[in-house]
Amino acid sequence: MVDVGSLALVIGLVLALYAVGMSLAGAYWRKRDFIASAEHAALAVWGLVTIAVAALMHALVTHDFSLEYVAHYTSSTLPLQYVIAALWGGQAGSLLFWLFILTSMTAVVLLQNRERNRELMPYVTAVLMIVAIFFLAMLNFITPPFQRLAFTPAEGQDLNPLLQNYWMTIHPPSLYIGYVGCAIPFAFAMGALVTGKLGDQWIRTTRRWTLLAWFFLSMGNLFGAQWAYLVLGWGGYWAWDPVENAAFLPWLTCTAFLHSVMIQEKKNMLKVWNMVLVILTFALTIFGTFLTRSGVISSVHSFTQSGLGPFFIGFLGATLVVSIGLLIWRLPQLKSENELDSVLSRESTFLLNNLILVGIAFAVFWGTVFPVISEAVRGIKITVGPPFFNKVNAPLGLVLLFLTGVGPVIAWRRASARNLQKNFLMPVSLGLLVGIILFASGVRHYYAIISFCLCAFVLTTIVMEFHRGIRARQAMVGENSLTALLHLIGKNRRRYGGYIIHLGVVMIFLAITGTSAFKVEKQITVKPGDTFPMGRYTLRYDGVKSHETPHIAYLTADVAILDHGRQIDTLRPEKRFYKKPQQPTTEVAIRSTVGADLYLVLGSYDEASKMATIQAYINPLVGWMWWGGVVLALGTLVTIVPSRAPARAPAYAPSRGPQAVATE
Amino acid sequence: MNRKARFVVAAFLLAGAVGYLMYSGVRQTAVYYFTINEFLAQKESLANEGIRVAGRVELGSVAKKMTPMGEELNFRLGEFKTDGSNDGTVPVHFVGIAPDMFKAAGGSDVIVEGKYRDGMIYAQSLLTSCPSKYEAETAKP
Numbered sequence: 021m022v023d024v025g026s027l028a029l030v031i032g033l034v035l036a037l038y039a040v041g042m043s044l045a046g047a048y049w050r051k052r053d054f055i056a057s058a059e060h061a062a063l064a065v066w067g068l069v070t071i072a073v074a075a076l077m078h079a080l081v082t083h084d085f086s087l088e089y090v091a092h093y094t095s096s097t098l099p100l101q102y103v104i105a106a107l108w109g110g111q112a113g114s115l116l117f118w119l120f121i122l123t124s125m126t127a128v129v130l131l132q133n134r135e136r137n138r139e140l141m142p143y144v145t146a147v148l149m150i151v152a153i154f155f156l157a158m159l160n161f162i163t164p165p166f167q168r169l170a171f172t173p174a175e176g177q178d179l180n181p182l183l184q185n186y187w188m189t190i191h192p193p194s195l196y197i198g199y200v201g202c203a204i205p206f207a208f209a210m211g212a213l214v215t216g217k218l219g220d221q222w223i224r225t226t227r228r229w230t231l232l233a234w235f236f237l238s239m240g241n242l243f244g245a246q247w248a249y250l251v252l253g254w255g256g257y258w259a260w261d262p263v264e265n266a267a268f269l270p271w272l273t274c275t276a277f278l279h280s281v282m283i284q285e286k287k288n289m290l291k292v293w294n295m296v297l298v299i300l301t302f303a304l305t306i307f308g309t310f311l312t313r314s315g316v317i318s319s320v321h322s323f324t325q326s327g328l329g330p331f332f333i334g335f336l337g338a339t340l341v342v343s344i345g346l347l348i349w350r351l352p353q354l355k356s357e358n359e360l361d362s363v364l365s366r367e368s369t370f371l372l373n374n375l376i377l378v379g380i381a382f383a384v385f386w387g388t389v390f391p392v393i394s395e396a397v398r399g400i401k402i403t404v405g406p407p408f409f410n411k412v413n414a415p416l417g418l419v420l421l422f423l424t425g426v427g428p429v430i431a432w433r434r435a436s437a438r439n440l441q442k443n444f445l446m447p448v449s450l451g452l453l454v455g456i457i458l459f460a461s462g463v464r465h466y467y468a469i470i471s472f473c474l475c476a477f478v479l480t481t482i483v484m485e486f487h488r489g490i491r492a493r494q495a496m497v498g499e500n501s502l503t504a505l506l507h508l509i510g511k512n513r514r515r516y517g518g519y520i521i522h523l524g525v526v527m528i529f530l531a532i533t534g535t536s537a538f539k540v541e542k543q544i545t546v547k548p549g550d551t552f553p554m555g556r557y558t559l560r561y562d563g564v565k566s567h568e569t570p571h572i573a574y575l576t577a578d579v580a581i582l583d584h585g586r587q588i589d590t591l592r593p594e595k596r597f598y599k600k601p602q603q604p605t606t607e608v609a610i611r612s613t614v615g616a617d618l619y620l621v622l623g624s625y626d627e628a629s630k631m632a633t634i635q636a637y638i639n640p641l642v643g644w645m646w647w648g649g650v651v652l653a654l655g656t657l658v659t660i661v662p663s664r665a666p667a668r669a670p671a672y673a674p675s676r677g678p679q680a681v682a683t684e
Numbered sequence: 685m686n687r688k689a690r691f692v693v694a695a696f697l698l699a700g701a702v703g704y705l706m707y708s709g710v711r712q713t714a715v716y717y718f719t720i721n722e723f724l725a726q727k728e729s730l731a732n733e734g735i736r737v738a739g740r741v742e743l744g745s746v747a748k749k750m751t752p753m754g755e756e757l758n759f760r761l762g763e764f765k766t767d768g769s770n771d772g773t774v775p776v777h778f779v780g781i782a783p784d785m786f787k788a789a790g791g792s793d794v795i796v797e798g799k800y801r802d803g804m805i806y807a808q809s810l811l812t813s814c815p816s817k818y819e820a821e822t823a824k825p
Contacts, residue, residue: 360688372698376698383702387706387709400717401717402714402715402717404710404713405713407712407713408710409709411709411712411713544752545750545751603784604785624781633750633754635781
């Protein structure tokens with residue numbers, strides 16, 4: 021199996037090269053059979069990569085420790101789900117997994133477009149296969165996943181215990197799907213630039229792909245936050261770690277792109293800007309993979325330090341030079357057909373939203389690479405920590421939240437006084453009311469007050485939109501409210517799906533505000549029987565128990581939660597000692613309510629004195645982040661699932677809209 | 685054109701705002717990052733500056749005491765070669781909870797962040813770097 025796997029990667033590389041050559045030659049000399057052959061080769065690459073993945077998976081599951089990768093990241097006592105997760109737990113495996121997702125998506129794109137976008141497709145195939153070649157080259161020459169060890173160890177070194185967690189098993193795949201998904205719109209954009217078919221057809225074709233990529237990027241980030249919250253045991257979920265930033269950056273530009281394409285579709289504006297965003301997003305996904313895999317910036321995530329850096333930087337540089345070059349070459353054909361009419365319009369709101377998102381991306385990028393730049397320029401490594409990111413992003417994030425409320429309801433072109441009054445009087449009043457109530461009840465954290473005001477403002481605009489739609493349907497067709505709501509959403513999925521996503525965003529903002537403004541933190545050393553106050557509860561430490569399995573030894577503290585002297589719950593924060601890589605980990609205990617999480621960590625334990633140090637946190641509203649994520653996922657689902665027949669037809673029509681026809 | 689100019693001005697204002705936020709953010713939060721030897725060479729000029737120092741804990745130098753505030757740790761930080769020798773060390777004081785990977789016997793690779801005062805680093809945070817066995821330390825050429 022192992023030899024089959026490495027052979028598959030070699031043949032895959034050859035066929036991918038062949039596919040690039042044939043599709044470009046076919047497009048140049050207009051040879052249909054060349055192009056068809058290239059597409060078949062690309063499908064074969066997918067098949068070969070699948071074989072390689074299956075071979076590595078087989079080696080993992082059968083504990084073939086003669087393979088370096090298997091011996092490095094698994095052991096015979098590792099539970100099966102983590103053995104499978106080890107496929108993306110290490111360097112070579114995760115690059116192979118990346119490639120597997122890329123070639124699978126390429127296969128889907130090829131099958132979807134057998135009859136459509138024929139002029140773009142050779143270039144789409146070529147671009148996707150060039151990306152595949154880059155990863156295939158690394159897998160063949162730099163980090164071969166099927167490397168044999170000189171001797172076969174009796175036992176493997178096991179997966180890092182920090183990765184032995186449910187969220188960590190699903191976080192990397194969803195992030196990778198998100199990363200790789202961004203390659204599809206990029207490939208179509210390049211095809212559009214080369215062929216000069218610069219209408220919005222490429223955007224319509226890739227709209228679902230972009231949404232899918234965005235969805236998985238969002239989920240990947242949230243799963244990562246959830247993992248950090250549950251596993252790292254420092255009471256928070258986001259540390260502005262370089263690798264977190266690497267996943268956040270393409271999300272920001274992808275979000276900007278999703279908004280600005282609406283302006284291109286509706287008004288034929290911002291074409292150059294959209295190209296820039298697509299290129300930037302793709303480049304940032306490669307940069308993200310590079311940051312995660314090269315360890316160039318020291319980080320808790322840099323499980324690897326290897327020679328991948330120059331290859332990634334070279335590929336990134338070549339991608340940027342070629343794509344920006346193409347963009348400049350096509351600049352004359354990308355003129356806007358309309359101009360912005362007024363500052364008070366939906367167009368300019370969207371533009372501002374884009375500028376802020378890109379501004380945040382720039383600040384985060386700068387803060388992430390700052391140590392490297394300062395070292396190169398001044399010879400001293402200067403780092404900026406979470407305070408930098410929070411200081412810069414808090415005001416920008418609040419403006420963004422404000423625009424989330426304004427954008428969907430302000431009029432196109434030019435907002436009239438009537439439009440403003442009709443849509444904003446109520447939300448602004450409610451927002452201010454929330455602010456006054458908070459201030460009157462003694463809250464003096466001004467960022468938090470502003471944020472809660474804005475949350476109320478945005479929430480009201482969304483509720484009003486739904487309310488209006490439902491009332492209109494009831495007046496016209498006389499349905500009951502629930503049916504009207506469902507039909508409303510079903511008839512205009514993009515619009516109402518978008519509102520639902522915004523609702524999720526508001527919930528996430530609530531959580532971020534609650535945890536960053538009102539977090540309570542306490543560290544205390546206690547002996548059995550001691551009590552201490554924590555928020556509205558009293559906590560009593562009842563001592564420590566221990567037990568063991570072949571894989572892990574556990575040390576569990578019992579902490580009783582008392583509410584006015586009555587015990588309402590027991591939390592059991594834990595220390596675990598993994599036996600294979602001899603390493604302790606912390607298992608937090610959390611009591612979640614709608615208002616706040618009580619979060620306990622067993623910091624340290626002294627056997628002789630039976631004393632334990634306990635870290636306790638109260639994280640207000642943090643649960644809203646995870647539920648916000650669920651709402652966001654639902655909203656995306658509503659937006660992404662094709663509507664029934666009538667609305668579906670346009671998306672599948674070969675070339676649609678006057679713009680597409682005009683440029684052909 | 686006038687309208688266009690207004691948008692250009694707005695974009696510049698926004699870029700300026702982001703730029704200012706970043707500039708003041710760096711000014712207020714930047715921390716110097718040194719390896720232990722870089723730090724030892726210029727430690728006296730760094731008194732009361734925010735610093736991060738990466739080094740290795742001297743074997744057998746860790747003194748641990750439970751206090752109501754958490755563990756109080758005192759240890760010496762240096763760069764230790766395979767034979768155990770070093771080019772000098774600096775004492776570190778830390779109160780809090782040591783990370784899981786911090787070995788009481790010493791020998792952990794750590795990053796301490798805090799301030800240097802009166803010949804000692806008062807660390808506000810203590811991080812352990814991941815041990816090399818989790819890294820793919822050799823990418824075969």
